[in-house]
Amino acid sequence: MTTPTQHYRGQREALTALYGGLGTADLTRTVHGCPAWQVRDVLAHLVGVPVSLRTGDMADAGSTAWTQRQVDAARDTSVQQLLDEWGEEGPAFEEGLADKGFLGWVFTYDVTMHGDDVLEALGLPLGSTPTHALVLDGIIDRARPRAEGLGTLTLNAGDRSWTLGEGGPVATLTVADEGELARVIGGRRSDDVVRGLDWTGDPEPWIPVLPLFRSGR
Secondary structure (H helix, E strand, O other): OOOHHHHHHHHHHHHHHHHHOOOHHHHOOEEOOEEEEEHHHHHHHHHHHHHHHHHOOOOOOOOHHHHHHHHHHOOOOOHHHHHHHHHHHHHHHHHHHHHHOHHHHHHHHHHHHHHHHHHHHOOOOOOOOHHHHHHHHHHHHHHHHHHOOOOEEEEEEOOEEEEEEOOOEEEEEEEOOHHHHHHHHOOOOOHHHHHOOEEEOOOHHHOOOOOOOOOOO
């Protein structure tokens, strides 16, 4: 798969199947990556994104206020109605992603990261699809400019490695797998949790660099 259309659609279809089998207890679980939300609220946001784009509600896109409007608008909507709406809105939204340049990938990052938010909240393994690998590479690339002047940080996850910064080696961070690294880079781990991971060298200069999305939304 080479376009955001294909990657986004795969995530939407997987989440649609997952949500279709959840009961009330699961839907009301707190989402650790977005602690103000429950599992149901993540779906409301994801369904609200293509609606916001179609209706032109994009002036403050990506802000907490923008995502919360989507959640609030769906308070009286059932999960099945939300899934039906996503099924109606999704195909046209997905077809347009390839024409949006990097923004098309941003929407793909969003649905993928939030999918892992839901899996984590449910106690399920994080995603390990080709889309997840692509998203991890993408968010690491977005973090690279923030590492300028700090030397070199090596990131190890499973059998893959990445390098941030330039110059001599300064530090190394090793985590169990790519899913956990995506949680770190995606801002889903607190600074204290990141400090407590497996580091060689001083983690402190890198604490402000790694979380690309501080809000978790």
